[in-house]
Amino acid sequence: xxxxxxxxxxxxxxxxxxxxxxxxxxxxxxxxxxxxxxxxxxxxxxxxxxxxxxxxxxxxxxxxxxxxxxxxxxxxxxxxxxxxxxxxxxxxxxxxx
Amino acid sequence: xxxxxxxxxxxxxxxxxxxxxxxxxxxxxxxxxxxxxxxxxxxxxxxxxxxxxxxxxxxxxxxxxxxxxxxxxxxxxxxxxxxxxxxxxxxxxxxxxxxxxxxxxxxxxxxxxxxxxxxxxxxxxxxxxxxxxxxxxxxxxxxxxxxxxxxxxxxxxxxxxxxxxxxxxxxxxxxxxxxxxxxxxxxxxxxxxxxxxxxxxxxxxxxxxxxxxxxxxxxxxxxxxxxxxxxxxxxxxxxxxxxxxxxxxxxxxxxxxxxxxxxxxxxxxxxxxxxxxxxxxxxxxxxxxxxxxxxxxxxxxxxxxxxxxxxxxxxxxxxxxxxxxxxxxxxxxxxxxxxxxxxxxxxxxxxxxxxxxxxxxxxxxxxxxxxxxxxxxxxxxxxxxxxxxxxxxxxxxxxxxxxxxxxxxxxxxxxxxxxxxxxxxxxxxxxxxxxxxxxxxxxxxxxxxxxxxxxxxxxxxxxxxxxxxxxxxxx
Numbered sequence: 001x002x003x004x005x006x007x008x009x010x011x012x013x014x015x016x017x018x019x020x021x022x023x024x025x026x027x028x029x030x031x032x033x034x035x036x037x038x039x040x041x042x043x044x045x046x047x048x049x050x051x052x053x054x055x056x057x058x059x060x061x062x063x064x065x066x067x068x069x070x071x072x073x074x075x076x077x078x079x080x081x082x083x084x085x086x087x088x089x090x091x092x093x094x095x096x097x
Numbered sequence: 098x099x100x101x102x103x104x105x106x107x108x109x110x111x112x113x114x115x116x117x118x119x120x121x122x123x124x125x126x127x128x129x130x131x132x133x134x135x136x137x138x139x140x141x142x143x144x145x146x147x148x149x150x151x152x153x154x155x156x157x158x159x160x161x162x163x164x165x166x167x168x169x170x171x172x173x174x175x176x177x178x179x180x181x182x183x184x185x186x187x188x189x190x191x192x193x194x195x196x197x198x199x200x201x202x203x204x205x206x207x208x209x210x211x212x213x214x215x216x217x218x219x220x221x222x223x224x225x226x227x228x229x230x231x232x233x234x235x236x237x238x239x240x241x242x243x244x245x246x247x248x249x250x251x252x253x254x255x256x257x258x259x260x261x262x263x264x265x266x267x268x269x270x271x272x273x274x275x276x277x278x279x280x281x282x283x284x285x286x287x288x289x290x291x292x293x294x295x296x297x298x299x300x301x302x303x304x305x306x307x308x309x310x311x312x313x314x315x316x317x318x319x320x321x322x323x324x325x326x327x328x329x330x331x332x333x334x335x336x337x338x339x340x341x342x343x344x345x346x347x348x349x350x351x352x353x354x355x356x357x358x359x360x361x362x363x364x365x366x367x368x369x370x371x372x373x374x375x376x377x378x379x380x381x382x383x384x385x386x387x388x389x390x391x392x393x394x395x396x397x398x399x400x401x402x403x404x405x406x407x408x409x410x411x412x413x414x415x416x417x418x419x420x421x422x423x424x425x426x427x428x429x430x431x432x433x434x435x436x437x438x439x440x441x442x443x444x445x446x447x448x449x450x451x452x453x454x455x456x457x458x459x460x461x462x463x464x465x466x467x468x469x470x471x472x473x474x475x476x477x478x479x480x481x482x483x484x485x486x487x488x489x490x491x492x493x494x495x496x497x498x499x500x501x502x503x504x505x506x507x508x509x510x511x512x513x514x515x516x517x518x519x520x521x522x523x524x525x526x527x528x529x530x531x532x533x534x535x536x537x538x539x540x541x542x543x544x545x546x547x548x549x550x551x552x553x554x555x556x557x558x559x560x561x562x563x564x565x566x567x568x569x570x571x572x
Contacts, residue, residue: 003448011444015404016411016424018432019440027441034445034458037393041461044386044468052460053467055286056272056520057316057544065312077179081415093413093423 003031098564100298100326101245102151110140110150114194117152120243121197128219128241130234131197132157133165141192147302149192154238154247157198158205160279161185168281169201169213171434172416182279183311184248184290191306196244199234203436205252205283206403207231209498210259212436217495220262221568222534226492229259232291236263239293242567246294246303252283253395254487254513256291257525257539261487264527264535264566266558267293268300268551271544272520273318275304276311284402287395287517295565297526297555301325304547328548329555334375336481336553338540340368341383344485344509356490357509360536363529364486367538370560371484376553378484381476388508390465395514397449397462404446410435470519477543482550484540485512487525491534513539522547524554527563535563 008027012019019027041047075088084091105113118136125131131154143149155161158168160178167173181189188195200213210218210233218233220226221241228237232249236259239247249256251269260267269291277288290307292300305325311317343349347361368378412418412430419429431440449458476483489509516523521541528538540557542550558564 007448008444011447012440015443015447016427016431017435017440017443018428019444020437023437023440026437027444030441031445031448034393034396037390038397038458038461040386041390041393041465042457044384044390044465047461047464047468050464050468052463053470053518054463055316056470056518057318059316059318062315073179080177080179081175083418093418093426095423 003028003035098296098298098559100296100302101294101565102147102299102302105151105245106147106149110143114138114140114150114152114196117196117244120241121238124221124238124241124243127224128221128228128234128237129216130154130199130218130237132167132169132200132213132215132234133198135196138194138196141194144192146191148188148306150194152194152196152244153188154197154199154235154244155185155195156201156232156235156247156249158201158250158281159185159248160281161195161198165198166281167214168204169215170203170439171214172410172412172430174214174417176415178279180279183276183313184307185279187307197238199232199238199247201233202231203439204281204403204407205231205250205255206442207438208253208255208258210234211495211498212438219495220492222264222492225494225496226534227262227495227498229262229492231255232259232293235293236260236265236267239263239295240265240568246292246299249291249293250280251289251291251517252287252399253511253517256293257513257516257523258487260293260525261527261535261537261539262492264537264563264568265293265295266297266300266524266526266564267291268304268524269516269522270304270308270547271522273316274320274547275307276309276314276317278311278313282406284399285406286402287399289517289520295567297524297551297558297564298326298329300524301329301551323548325548325551328552331548331552333553333556335377337377337379337479338371338482338484338553339379339381339476339480340484341388342380343383343385343388344512345380354490356531359531360486360489363531363536364538367528367557367561371557374556374560376556379480383472387465387469387472388512391469391508391514392511394462394465394518395511396445397458398466400442400446401450401459402446404443404450407443466518469515473515473519473521474543481546482540482542482553484538487513487537487539491531491536516541520544522550524550526554526558527566528561529563535566
């Protein structure tokens with residue numbers, strides 16, 4: 001899949017982000033550098049046989065903690081960041097049109 | 098060098114706090130280091146804690162209950178967290194006083210300190226220069242002598258590079274040694290908590306307070322057997338460091354700049370100092386194709402993780418809510434409030450995660466990451482650490498510096514991401530001056546070997562005249 005101006009706009013749309021023409025061009029320019037680097041990586045000897053590393057440390061003794069029911073936030077704290085609210089409720093945008 | 102924090106332990110804390118807040122405002126005018134200044138900061142009851150009533154600066158990506166936390170982004174410009182990060186809680190419990198929250202590159206994505214929503218951060222050594230990023234305000238405030246320590250975060254080199262540009266110490270311990278609960282995530286497999294100070298002793302003291310297993314962060318591990326400060330004076334005689342000839346031999350560079358020549362010259366001077374204190378330093382080779390791959394590997398992994406981590410920034414749950422139907426609200430929120438840099442990173446992250454692209458980009462990046470880390474660990478079987486210059490020059494000029502990824506980006510500017518790939522403990526100390534401006538050297542060791550890495554760094558710093566310096570003191 002070639003990385004083109006139209007493709008940049010498609011990804012921006014999927015991500016719900018608007019781009020200016022200048023920003024679109026910057027993405028393309030930056031991607032050329034990454035593409036060049038990744039082409040070189042693909043040619044590193046035996047790289048396809050290498051394990052993937054998703055995390056720096058190995059955790060062989062991890063267990064999930066028990067769920068504890070606690071009341072963390074007061075109504076006042078919950079409403080603190082809500083710009084649209086009634087006395088005790090957050091007003092959310094209409095989702096079903 | 099003696100700890101600044103321990104010296105301040107016996108100071109008049111009321112006067113210290115008052116003086117510190119004056120310096121905070123002076124520094125704000127000079128460098129624009131802060132998003133929030135805590136003018137109403139109060140003294141705590143004095144205690145035995147080494148950090149009792151010691152003032153500090155916190156990067157603005159650490160959640161602080163009831164106190165603005167923006168990540169230096171317009172998307173969170175009015176966000177007040179209902180909970181606190183473990184780092185903030187531990188420092189508060191130890192009696193330390195947060196006097197300001199510092200400007201950073203938006204969400205930590207950047208290395209310049211130029212992309213925060215409240216404006217650019219200037220370097221206190223020369224305000225026409227960048228402080229480096231992403232932990233720009235934290236570095237600038239320590240370098241200017243405002244506070245004895247500051248907290249940063251480090252995903253690629255965001256503590257260790259600004260430390261070099263500002264002539265101070267910057268340390269990120271082994272991955273998971275400090276809880277990241279409440280730290281706004283950038284790239285979770287690379288994110289580390291880090292500390293700035295003007296001496297190695299001070300970063301050791303602060304990390305000793307911060308470290309420990311945290312039930313809220315499953316990547317933390319039990320470090321109760323580690324005491325960094327207690328081991329700083331351990332003998333380093335017979336220790337062994339190595340460096341990559343591919344990065345430190347000037348003949349590997351085509352048309353090297355005068356600054357790069359001076360950086361390499363200062364590096365060689367430092368190597369000679371290190372050898373004189375009984376540490377062996379050996380030139381080693383590392384596959385050039387892997388070193389050259391570091392910027393692309395870092396970009397692929399970090400952008401992919403960031404795209405996922407920040408998908409909740411819609412303007413619906415928090416942040417400025419824009420107008421329109423729900424889709425238009427989100428589009429307007431993200432379009433109007435994310436900087437250009439963040440938008441570009443998200444698109445690249447989304448692209449490399451597409452099913453048809455994953456193998457070539459994301460999976461290959463994870464394979465290279467594994468190979469680099471595996472080869473580093475093989476080196477650490479024979480050596481106590483890797484030592485390298487932190488950058489190819491002193492801090493660059495603000496004018497002309499961008500975060501655009503460039504074809505000619507030097508590997509020398511990006512090698513510290515190795516520390517994040519492997520979760521290795523890594524510390525920057527100042528090692529020289531170029532044209533009156535500081536530069537730094539970085540030491541990286543094997544995971545869990547933090548005591549050894551800090552002892553080596555402490556002895557080296559003690560052997561040079563740069564530890565403890567404050568910007569502007571010689572003017």
